[in-house]
Amino acid sequence: LKLCENIPKVELHAHLNGSVRPQTIKDILDERSRAGEALGVTEQQLADITVGGERSLRDCFRLFDVIHAVTTTHAAISRIAAEVVRDFAADRVVYLELRTTPKARPEYGMTKESYTEAVLDGIDAALRQLRAVPPRAASQQQLLLAAQAQAVGGPGASGPGAGAGAGAGASGAQGADGVGVTSPSHEQLVAASEGVVLSPRAGQRTTAAGGGLHASSSGAAAAAETAAAGSEGAQGPRPGPGPGLESGLESGLESGLETAPHLIIVKLLLSIDRREDAAAAMETVQLAARLQSRGVVGVDLSGNPYVGSWAQWQGALAAARGAGLRVTLHAGEVVAPEEVRAMLAWRPERLGHCCCLDAELAAQLKASAIPLELCLTSNVLTQSVPSYPEHHFAELYAAGHPVVLCTDDSGVFGTTLSREYAIAAAAFKLPVSALHELARRSLEYTFASETEKAQLRRLMERELAALE
Ligand code: 5GP
Structure with a gap:
């Protein structure tokens, strides 16, 4: 793990509210209850966030609803974003693509735009502090x-x-x-x-x-x-x-001045929740397009994979593409061959997970060469794959498919990117040199500009050379 902590790393699949520190949720709840506000979250629900461990994908989505029930103010959103950036920086992540679902919550005076700006403000504050x-x-x-x-x-x-x-x-x-x-x-x-x-x-x-x-x-x-x-x-x-x-x-x-020894580049992707209809998805895409000047570089499709159907977001995703945004899709978290086939045919810039692909789809994925964001602990804990050694990382990596190790929801699953690297090393018997190469290659699949990539390449080469 120590070796992995020293590697300059690239995180491309991290959900903001899944990366929240459990203590922060507790803090917010305590604060609100001291102020006499009832948020309708039980002790048990709170314990579920902090205990971690195995939970089904369905349970995870119930947990996200609890987190969302607590994080209803712009200040809380900004605080979470700032802490998440600092946590990744402290884990030697030099490039972070964070993603979050813009939320309109009129009962709290929050629009999708104000929510997203609160996230961006939190990111900016953390970067300034770093x-x-x-x-x-x-x-x-x-x-x-x-x-x-x-x-x-x-x-x-x-x-x-x-x-x-x-x-x-x-x-x-x-x-x-x-x-x-x-x-x-x-x-x-x-x-x-x-x-x-x-x-x-x-x-x-x-x-x-x-x-x-x-x-x-x-x-x-x-x-x-x-x-x-x-x-x-x-x-x-x-x-x-x-x-x-x-x-x-x-x-x-x-x-929380647990600042890192170095600073990082942070970009934001806006997520379309699968519960959203075509109009809501389009609203998110338009917001992402407007906020490109503040570091929004793309759009993600995520949320409960048992909900919604591909056709309802296609228009919005095409608009994202038209606006110069990059697109990454959660795919194949559950068995859904028709959807995965359609997603592969659409050719997003990246895909996430792809755990439940039959042999034909797996072959199509490999032929597509679409870079894949892989989240080992998340997939094992949600039982999307049976164990670490059986994770499809092994097969794809051996086939030379572009793969990136990511955390998914570091707060909910109690992990860090360094830990994911360490797990990959142990599960797939990767030498340190292979981990370095993984980190290097991850950079090529980011949605950063070519100038930023060139800067990061220089930085990573220098740092990796010092480690080698
Ligand atoms: P947020 O978008 O609120 O910052 O982060 C939490 C949200 O990310 C969840 O409500 C869910 O929509 C999405 N999410 C987090 N982890 C996963 C995952 O493993 N799979 C899918 N499909 N969506 C996820």
């Missing part, structure tokens, strides 16, 4: 160490511990907030102590908080800021009661 940890968070000792490191490495120094310097080359849609990467040395990374386990871990998620001191190419101030981030990072997400909702996002950010 780029500039408040100096007051650094102790005198950390500032001294940062200054020493800066004196040794100096601006623009190369090698482990020096900044990668990608911060200046900002991603188009997000401006300077989108990119900013520094690379700590191997020793500076704080690794979690658990080993690789093949049985899914029930309970809380692993937090692979990074930490440590390093000089950054932007000079002493940044080095000091990063030292502060490193110091906080070693602590991981703060346990215990979090900030109240009234105190809002900034307070949430300050209370």
Whole structure:
């Protein structure tokens, strides 16, 4: 697991509300009940979120409904988005494509647009914080160490511990907030102590908080800021009661300064829920098209696979394509050969899952070469595949099909991307060099711009070379 935590990774399939920290849901519920609000969520339902472990796909969707029942304010949505970004950054994810379903909830004064903007605000706040940890968070000792490191490495120094310097080359849609990467040395990374386990871990998620001191190419101030981030990072997400909702996002950010040793590029996909009809799906696509300048790069089709039918979203998905958005589809989570056939024929840019394909569809998938987002723990816990070693990753990987390891719902399934890499290594007997190659190739299947990909390629090559 330690080796996997050090790998710069790419996450392409992470649902925002499935990646929520269980503690955050508890915090929000506590806060609301203190304010005398009844959200209609029982103790048992709350326990289900925090206990983790095996649950059927149907149970998972009931759980998402509970999470959605709790997350009804813009402040809560922004807080969750900010925390999720920081958690992925702490797990050494250098590129994150987060996805979420825009929700219109007039009873809470929320439109699809205001919901999505709250998500984007949370992402932006986390990126700002990752780029500039408040100096007051650094102790005198950390500032001294940062200054020493800066004196040794100096601006623009190369090698482990020096900044990668990608911060200046900002991603188009997000401006300077989108990119900013520094690379700590191997020793500076704080690794979690658990080993690789093949049985899914029930309970809380692993937090692979990074930490440590390093000089950054932007000079002493940044080095000091990063030292502060490193110091906080070693602590991981703060346990215990979090900030109240009234105190809002900034307070949430300050209370959980488990910042990563590096920053990441984050993009957003807007999900069409399979419960939505053609008009609702079109509304989401139009919103995604409008918000491209804020880092929305694509559209996803997800939600309960037992609900809805492909034809009802095709118009919206075609419109997404017409607007220059990329499309990824959840496919084959349950046995639905006609739908999977239609999806393959439509040729989305990526597919997710594809667990329940017969031999003919599996052959069609391979022939299509459509990159596949694979979520090992999610698929095993929801019993979509019987066990890790039997996961279709093995066959597709052996066939050279483009595959990307992803978390799906890291909060709900108690996992991290590093852990998914470690599980793949153990289950499929992959050497570290193969994991590095997986991470490298994942980058090619992102919906990032070519400029961003080039920046990330340089960063990953440098970091992987240091590990090899
Ligand atoms: P949100 O879109 O609210 O940020 O994230 C939770 C939602 O993502 C769920 O309500 C569901 O629609 C979708 N989702 C999360 N995990 C899965 C999954 O494994 N399969 C499918 N089909 N949808 C999922």
